[in-house]
Amino acid sequence: MSKRRSDWESRPQARFRKWYKEGFLALDNEIIDHLTRTTELPENIEDRLIAQQEEMTSRQHERTLALERLDQYNMLAWARTRGRKAISRLYVILALALGAMMIFFLLETVALMPRFGDPATPGANIVSERYITKGLEETGATNIVAGMILDYRAFDTLGESTVLFIAASAVLILLRIDRNKDGSPVQELIAAESDDRHYEPRNDRILQGSAMILTPIIFLYGIYIILNGHLSPGGGFSGGAIISAGLILYLDAFGFDKAGRFFTYKTFTWVSFFSLSFYALAKAYSFYCGANNLPSGIPLGTPGAILSGGLIMPLNIAVGMVVACTMYIFYALFRKGGL
Amino acid sequence: MLDWLRFILTTGFLISGLIILLTSVIGLYKFDYVLNRMHAAAMGDTLGILFCLIGLTISAPDIWVALKLLLIIAFLWFASPVSSHLIARLEVTINPHWQQLPPKENAGEEEAP
Structure with missing residues (x-):
């Protein structure tokens, strides 16, 4: 029982x-x-x-x-x-x-949901058919997504980059702690600096050693993803996120003093300014030529080669730089209120 | 024959990796103390992912895919122990009583608050 x-x-x-x-x-x-x-x-x-x-x-x-x-x-x-x-x-x-x-x-x-690859879905209309059949010929990019977001719909991507830049500027306005007029730090800044990593390990040898090995590799990988954006999956947004992860790792390992040697407010301002204005000007030129049936003079190159796809690779570089700077400055501002 | 061997090796590695990951997840939720939980999570992050990726490496269609997977293993084995080390060092720094056993009040609170 x-x-x-x-x-x-x-x-x-x-x-x-x-x-x-x-x-x-x-x-x-x-x-x-x-x-x-x-x-x-x-x-x-x-x-x-x-x-x-x-x-x-x-x-x-x-x-x-x-x-x-x-x-x-x-x-x-x-x-x-x-x-x-x-x-x-x-x-x-x-x-x-x-x-x-x-x-x-x-x-x-x-x-x-409709079956995968079903031709009768509302998404499979003339627009996507044109992207698939004529995308390689018109944009020169093997990666069809890069051809779409940076050539057919480049205006949308410019808006996204601008949104990122505006968000970074707004966070900068809200969280940045200014210095006094004569350059001496205000009380708030001293408090934030003493509070920053009050408990965390400050100079960890293991983290520094691994960051010394990993940071260049992460940078190289991000640059590869940005430069290869028109040939393989990837592009400016993902590559920029990877580069900013490398920057944040370096900042965590070595602190604000060492990271501030190569990344200051000036770097952020100028990199964002040049990237966004280059993007806007290049796409304005390309749109103007396209709308008026003028030859743009930008060679498309052979599809598959690294120097191909017309404007896509420079635009990827611009987007990647904006994304990397924005994410890094978000991290720095939320942590200490400054660079 | 070789295909079958490859399939069996891949399945074995993947299943053992998934078992280790499951163990680490259970440990992560069962343990109370930071260092125990960190140990459980780190085990899944290194050994479980190593087994899974070795299984995928064996089944890779291309030598370059296999090399990329090995690079991912190297990266994870660099990054994951360092993060575990940082968590452990933070706990040791901020908790002066870390060598004593953790208090039992957490277990009692859930049953009868």
């Missing part, structure tokens, strides 16, 4: 029930505790009242106080025991219902 019982208890269903009920065991104990206490408290007080008649008035006062407290306790008792139990049950049920609902809706959405 006991073996059968233990067999039943080791079943997953029984174990799930045990797990589900164990959470309420403590609450059950609390309810029992509460019920026993309410019966004992007034009886004790009444016994003492009978025994000591001369202290009647003070005892009476005590008793009323105790009863008041008891009333208050009883008033909140539901919320303390049964209410909490109901709410925790409700949480479990709601969590399960929400999870089931999410799963149901996601599966429903997947089931309603």
Whole structure:
């Protein structure tokens, strides 16, 4: 019999029930505790009242106080025991219902989606057909996505880069701590500098050693992704993010003093300014020529070669520089309020 | 024959890597203390990913893909232990009682607050 019982208890269903009920065991104990206490408290007080008649008035006062407290306790008792139990049950049920609902809706959405490569979808219209058939010929980029975002829809990408630049400027306005007019640091800046990495390991040899090896490799990889953006997946945004990760690693390992030697506000300003203005001017020239049916004079090169794709590679470089500077300056501003 | 050998090796490495990753995830959620949890997470980040990537390297269609995967293994084995070391050093720096056992109050709080 006991073996059968233990067999039943080791079943997953029984174990799930045990797990589900164990959470309420403590609450059950609390309810029992509460019920026993309410019966004992007034009886004790009444016994003492009978025994000591001369202290009647003070005892009476005590008793009323105790009863008041008891009333208050009883008033909140539901919320303390049964209410909490109901709410925790409700949480479990709601969590399960929400999870089931999410799963149901996601599966429903997947089931309603068109088959992969279906020609009858609204997305497969004349525009995407033109991208696929004539993209290589018109843009010179083997990576069709690069050809799309930096040639057909270059205006959109300019907007994205500008949004990044504006976000960085807004964060700069909000978080930057200025110095005094004579160049001496204000109190806030001193506090921020002493607070920066108050507890963190400051000059960690292991981190510095690995950063010395890893940072150049990360930079090289980011540059490769940017320069190869028109040939393989990648491009300015992802390459710029990788370069900024390398910059942040260097900053973490060696601190603001060493990172400030090559990256200051001036660097940020000029790099962003030149990248964005180059982007805007180059694309304005290209749009102007395209709209008026003029020859733009930009050679497309042989598809697949590194120097091909017309303006795509320089535009990738510009976008990558803006992204790298923006992400790095975000990190520096949120950490210390300055470079 | 060689294809079958490759398939078996790939599957074995991938499954053992996934088991180690699962172990590390369970440990990450079961343990209470920072250093224990860091140990569990670091184990998944190094050994589990190493096994998974070795499995993918064996099944790679091209020698260049395999070399790139080996480079990823080298990068992860550089980066992950260093991050674990930084977490451990931060804990040792800010917690003066790190050598004592962690208090049991966390376990009690969840059952009966």
